[in-house]
Amino acid sequence: MKTLLTATLALVFCACSSRPVVRSTEGRERWTTPASAFTDASSARKKIILDVYTDWCGWCKRMDRDTYADSAIASYMEEHYLAAKMNPEREGSLTYSGQQVSHADFARGLGVRGYPATAFFNEKGELLTMIPGYMKPKEFMLVLRFFAEDIYLTKKWEEYAAAEQARETGTQ
Numbered sequence: 001m002k003t004l005l006t007a008t009l010a011l012v013f014c015a016c017s018s019r020p021v022v023r024s025t026e027g028r029e030r031w032t033t034p035a036s037a038f039t040d041a042s043s044a045r046k047k048i049i050l051d052v053y054t055d056w057c058g059w060c061k062r063m064d065r066d067t068y069a070d071s072a073i074a075s076y077m078e079e080h081y082l083a084a085k086m087n088p089e090r091e092g093s094l095t096y097s098g099q100q101v102s103h104a105d106f107a108r109g110l111g112v113r114g115y116p117a118t119a120f121f122n123e124k125g126e127l128l129t130m131i132p133g134y135m136k137p138k139e140f141m142l143v144l145r146f147f148a149e150d151i152y153l154t155k156k157w158e159e160y161a162a163a164e165q166a167r168e169t170g171t172q
Contacts, residue, residue: 030074030077030078030083031051031083031084031085032082032083032084033084033085033086033092033094034050034084034086034094034103034106035093035094035095036082036084037050037082037083037084037121038094038095038096038121038125040082041082041121041123041124041125042123042124042125044082044123045123046080046081046082046123047080047081047082047120047121047122047123047128047147047148048081048082048083048084048119048120048121048122048125049077049081049082049083049084049118049119049120049121049144050084050085050086050118050119050120050121051063051068051083051084051085051086051116051118052086052087052088052107052110052112052115052116052117052118052119053085053086053087053115053116054087054088054089054115055087055089057115057116059115059116059133059134060115060116062134063116063134063135066136066137067134067135067136067137067140070137072137072141073137073140073141073144076141076144076145076148077144080144080148081144081148086103086106086107087103088103088104088106088107088108088112089104090103091103094106096125097125110127110130111130112130112132113132114132114133116132116133116134117130117131117132117133118130118131118135118143119131120143120147128147128152129147131143142160142161142164146160
């Protein structure tokens with residue numbers, strides 16, 4: 001009986017701590033599954049942001065706490081993106097380009113080699129880029145705007161980032 005109770009408590013703890021809950025400004029859950037994001041992106045006319053994380057990753061937890069929870073980031077993402085989270089170390093699959101693929105294989109296909117990693121897709125589900133590592137809110141907002149506002153179609157990242165930095169410091 002004691003073993004069963006310990007196992008049940010461990011299972012509940014893992015289920016509760018496995019994925020941080022980040023709520024929108026209206027209090028609803030704003031993260032979806034990759035499968036739902038790819039299914040809904042076209043009709044929602046929104047790009048997809050995919051947060052690839054693991055349960056043990058300290059930088060993933062920090063990105064949730066500092067970046068995704070930032071009110072400006074949360075608000076902007078909610079307006080412009082379908083936001084999905086995926087832990088490739090857990091079971092799960094999705095259909096991408098007509099093929100059923102596991103989360104682990106999908107992450108490998110994106111080129112994920114460490115965590116956190118953030119992938120951006122257009123409304124058709126086509127990969128725009130995959131960015132490895134933690135990003136602070138300020139730099140993350142630049143990336144969000146670069147893709148959401150289709151700036152990537154007319155400018156290179158370096159040109160855009162330099163112009164934004166010059167605008168911010170008043171050295172245009």
